[in-house]
Amino acid sequence: MSNFGLLFKGEMVRLLKYKIIQISFAMTLIWLLVIFLIGSEQAATFVPIFIFTDAALMTVLLVGASLFYEKQENTLKTLMITPSGLMAIISSKVLSAIYLALQSTIIIALFSMILFDVEIRFFWLISFVVVIAFTHTAIGYTFSVFAKDFNELIAQVGMYMIFFAMPTLFYALGVFSEAFETVLMFSPTHSALLMINYAFEADVRGILLLIGTIYLMVAPIFLFKYIIIPKYPETAVKD
Amino acid sequence: MEKVFEVKDLRFTYKKNRIEAVKGISFEVRKGEIFGLLGPSGAGKSTTQKILTKLFKDYHGEIMYLGKDLQSYSNDYYEELGVGFELPVHFSKLTGLENMKFFSQLYRNKNDIDDLLKKVGLYEDRNRMVAEYSKGMKMRLNFVRALLNNPKLLFLDEVTNGLDPKNARIIKDLIREFKEAGGTVFLSTHLMNDVEELCDRVAFIRGGEIVEISTPRELKIRYGKRELKVEYFDNGKTKEAIFELDGIGKNQAFLELINTHEIETMHSGETSLDDIFIEVTGEVGNV
Ligand SMILES: Nc1ncnc2c1ncn2[C@@H]1O[C@H](COP(=O)(O)OP(=O)(O)OP(=O)(O)O)[C@@H](O)[C@H]1O
Numbered sequence: 001m002s003n004f005g006l007l008f009k010g011e012m013v014r015l016l017k018y019k020i021i022q023i024s025f026a027m028t029l030i031w032l033l034v035i036f037l038i039g040s041e042q043a044a045t046f047v048p049i050f051i052f053t054d055a056a057l058m059t060v061l062l063v064g065a066s067l068f069y070e071k072q073e074n075t076l077k078t079l080m081i082t083p084s085g086l087m088a089i090i091s092s093k094v095l096s097a098i099y100l101a102l103q104s105t106i107i108i109a110l111f112s113m114i115l116f117d118v119e120i121r122f123f124w125l126i127s128f129v130v131v132i133a134f135t136h137t138a139i140g141y142t143f144s145v146f147a148k149d150f151n152e153l154i155a156q157v158g159m160y161m162i163f164f165a166m167p168t169l170f171y172a173l174g175v176f177s178e179a180f181e182t183v184l185m186f187s188p189t190h191s192a193l194l195m196i197n198y199a200f201e202a203d204v205r206g207i208l209l210l211i212g213t214i215y216l217m218v219a220p221i222f223l224f225k226y227i228i229i230p231k232y233p234e235t236a237v238k239d
Numbered sequence: 240m241e242k243v244f245e246v247k248d249l250r251f252t253y254k255k256n257r258i259e260a261v262k263g264i265s266f267e268v269r270k271g272e273i274f275g276l277l278g279p280s281g282a283g284k285s286t287t288q289k290i291l292t293k294l295f296k297d298y299h300g301e302i303m304y305l306g307k308d309l310q311s312y313s314n315d316y317y318e319e320l321g322v323g324f325e326l327p328v329h330f331s332k333l334t335g336l337e338n339m340k341f342f343s344q345l346y347r348n349k350n351d352i353d354d355l356l357k358k359v360g361l362y363e364d365r366n367r368m369v370a371e372y373s374k375g376m377k378m379r380l381n382f383v384r385a386l387l388n389n390p391k392l393l394f395l396d397e398v399t400n401g402l403d404p405k406n407a408r409i410i411k412d413l414i415r416e417f418k419e420a421g422g423t424v425f426l427s428t429h430l431m432n433d434v435e436e437l438c439d440r441v442a443f444i445r446g447g448e449i450v451e452i453s454t455p456r457e458l459k460i461r462y463g464k465r466e467l468k469v470e471y472f473d474n475g476k477t478k479e480a481i482f483e484l485d486g487i488g489k490n491q492a493f494l495e496l497i498n499t500h501e502i503e504t505m506h507s508g509e510t511s512l513d514d515i516f517i518e519v520t521g522e523v524g525n526v
């Protein structure tokens with residue numbers, strides 16, 4: 001992994017040059033404005049959902065979009081013929097995606113804490129966002145290595161939202177009964193929201209939190225090991 | 240002669256569409272030579288290059304690199320390898336120089352980037368974003384990219400693609416320079432011109448199969464016809480006659496023609512490799 005540091009630095013430089021960091025920052029400002037407009041009473045309900053959207057769904061989209069963009073530039077291919085190694089190449093990309101999720105989380109969390117006295121277990125929030133972003137980079141990559149083109153990727157993300165993210169959002173808004181939650185644990189999205197809620201000092205069943213956290217840490221390892229790493233070269237090399 | 244590659248019965252099938260792109264080809268690449276893989280579009284040139292550069296690993300057959308199975312090499316293989324791709328491979332929102340610096344640091348061996356950029360005529364534009372480069376400029380940057388680690392072995396896929404004659408000349412000179420410094424080159428192309436000017440040996444590939452391996456010179460001798468084409472005036476019209484060049488001084492028909500008619504033009508012609516390309520592959524090559 002001798003090139004990991006260099007590759008990660010390269011990813012970060014490109015996040016700036018391609019203005020991804022700036023766009024992500026602008027998105028965060030929009031969230032902040034929305035939080036500001038809905039006021040302090042509602043903030044405690046909505047801030048976790050915003051952070052969840054950013055760390056989970058935005059990560060999937062961003063990872064997928066940047067992979068397709070880089071494929072178009074053929075830069076994935078030219079990295080493959082350097083002595084860097086697949087692990088270093090992929091981990092540098094994963095880490096930069098996690099960085100982006102952290103950036104907006106930290107800004108939104110600090111803003112809500114200072115302005116609205118939203119109570120946050122800061123350590124847990126950061127740790128959980130890292131795990132959630134990690135899982136969702138894996139999901140984004142899994143979609144990308146199967147998608148033939150960008151439209152197909154968008155369609156997959158859309159399906160994912162409908163089947164995994166929507167039920168969780170409905171649950172969060174109180175549409176489903178609590179008994180439904182055990183079923184929902186199969187959805188990475190749901191585990192993610194559970195973790196974020198815990199970080200916002202919500203009442204969360206400890207056992208579900210533990211299962212969710214382990215699930216989100218282990219599932220991506222399987223996705224990387226058995227799907228992404230074996231299929232990535234083919235995706236990277238294709239013209 | 241030391242062998243860089245020894246390829247035996249190489250086969251490769253694209254899983255997705257089950258296209259067998261390479262159908263059992265065998266050849267060797269010798270140290271210090273420029274080996275050309277020549278064939279029409281879709282023949283399997285790029286596929287072969289991707290296999291030899293370890294981008295595709297699930298091939299059948301045997302590939303020995305410097306006497307050892309290619310599969311047994313670690314990523315260090317890439318330290319010795321320069322790869323020029325068929326299409327531009329740069330971060331478009333970084334400058335040419337930023338691109339080269341980024342890739343250069345990933346290798347232990349380093350070439351002089353400024354010097355390379357100067358040689359291909361991109362030094363003045365080094366601080367412009369690649370997005371603003373023309374196709375030819377991007378292809379020249381591809382060439383610089385391939386040489387960043389001072390490789391021993393250079394793979395070039397359609398290296399003169401999109402270059403004007405002047406720049407094509409510059410790149411060809413640099414390839415020859417690379418060879419003279421002891422490097423080995425594997426060059427895929429559908430351009431006869433490249434082969435004729437650069438290659439020591441050439442393999443014709445068609446439909447995933449090698450139909451002929453030879454030297455450009457040998458091919459010309461084997462397939463070539465040396466002829467003399469004469470255009471002359473006869474009854475107020477221009478007519479044309481073709482004679483064997485060998486023994487022309489004793490060719491009565493020819494001698495009589497030039498004695499009795501007004502000659503307009505005379506051209507001696509050797510069959511170009513282009514004609515041979517058509518003959519061997521059954522397809523028209525572009526020059
Ligand atoms: N990624 C791919 N997936 C499926 N089939 C492919 C892929 N790339 C190439 N092929 C097929 O494999 C065959 C050989 O293609 P290849 O790109 O090696 O040809 P080539 O000789 O380099 O052609 P060109 O001169 O046009 O670059 C073609 O039939 C092509 O359709």
Ligand SMILES: [Mg+2]
Nearest residue numbers: 284285325396
């Ligand atoms: Mg090709």
